[in-house]
Amino acid sequence: MSQRSNPRVRVLGAGVFGLACAAELAARGAAVEVWDRAEALGLATCSYLAGGMLAPGCEAESAPPAVVAAAAGGADWWEAQGVQVIRRGSLVLAAPRDQGELPRFLRQSVGGQRVAGAALAALEPALAEKHTQGIFYPDEAHLDPRAALASLAEKLSVQWGRAGRTDDLAGVDLLIDARGIAARPEIATLRAVRGEMILLHCPEVTITRPIRLIHPRHPCYLVPRGGGAYMLGATMVESDDRKPVTVKAALDLLAALWAVHPGFAEAEILETAAHIRPAYPDNIPAVRRDGRVIRVNGAYRHGFLLAHHLARQVADLALQEAAQCA
Ligand SMILES: Cc1cc2nc3c(=O)[nH]c(=O)nc-3n(C[C@H](O)[C@H](O)[C@H](O)COP(=O)(O)OP(=O)(O)OC[C@H]3O[C@@H](n4cnc5c(N)ncnc54)[C@H](O)[C@@H]3O)c2cc1C
Structure with a gap:
């Protein structure tokens, strides 16, 4: 030097x-x-x-x-x-069959507060019809x-x-x-963890903060990008395969999207992409x-x-x- x-x-x-x-x-x-x-x-x-x-x-x-x-x-x-x-926080939701998981998620996470009914509707009016309870993390x-x-x-x-x-x-x-x-x-010691995502355009549905959906096998999240765009992610596969997004991954992600708001049925798929996360054993x-x-x-x-x-x-x-x- x-x-x-x-x-x-x-x-x-x-x-x-x-x-x-x-x-x-x-x-x-x-x-x-x-x-x-x-x-x-x-x-x-x-x-x-x-x-x-x-x-x-x-x-x-x-x-x-x-x-x-x-x-x-x-x-x-x-x-x-x-x-x-x-800085609008984030919201965790669950489909009706997975609602029992919300208390566990709240216990294992930090800084969340249960929200239901009108309080949830006040945060995200578009979600009020389909979701009656969730967990809000105001500091995120x-x-x-x-x-x-x-x-x-x-x-x-x-x-x-x-x-x-x-x-x-x-x-x-x-x-x-x-x-x-x-x-x-x-x-x-570096290992590869494949991740897939989908970029959508859906101006018909307005969501203003990231939504995580609890799911026993395919937890996923939806992040608003503004202008009606949303990023939907992400799969987690122990693999270094850089092939394009698979049908299975797309089905898993899109099914979860449907569970967040049925209005996403009209969304346009702008992009699908996959990459490899680098990870250490811990x-x-x-x-x-x-x-x-x-x-x-x-x-x-x-x-x-x-x-x-x-x-x-x-x-x-x-x-x-x-x-x-x-
Ligand atoms: C679908 C998906 C969703 C994710 N969501 C999140 C999230 O919400 N939040 C989060 O924090 N993380 C998220 N991650 C993980 C995160 O994106 C990665 O862990 C992180 O981006 C890795 O960053 P990096 O800078 O180490 O590598 P990279 O972003 O891959 O950057 C490495 C760069 O090095 C360059 N390069 C390679 N070889 C050379 C060379 N010889 N000389 C010069 N340049 C070289 C490459 O071209 C590349 O641009 C997600 C990942 C995926 C796949």
């Missing part, structure tokens, strides 16, 4: 982890360049498919406590990057991942169409490996140091939820190293 306290850093990968790390490093004075092998921001990047829910309370139902704790402050961090964060938020990624990528002047290697540090002091699942050949993302390479990976289903936390860890490590060498 050269003798400098404002290190030159190359970030490989312009997904949510790479961009968040680059933004945090740049804000702290590092000279940062970001390379991505994709020709442009799009479906080659797993983060592009995400729901964008900043919902640690709901995630607590199935995520380890460390994930829930690390999520604190995420919405504020995104806002500080100039990204629009919608969501963002549009595509807008968030595009905004950071533009500010950081990402160099698209540039594939890098972790053994090539020419011209930089440190390299941040944020290649997501593409880093798997170099990280033995499903907790981690920062690992390997000489002058810092690896940040294992986002699993919490890339947007935890990006700020991982970015701060990476920046702390990178700048500590630089200070010691200066």
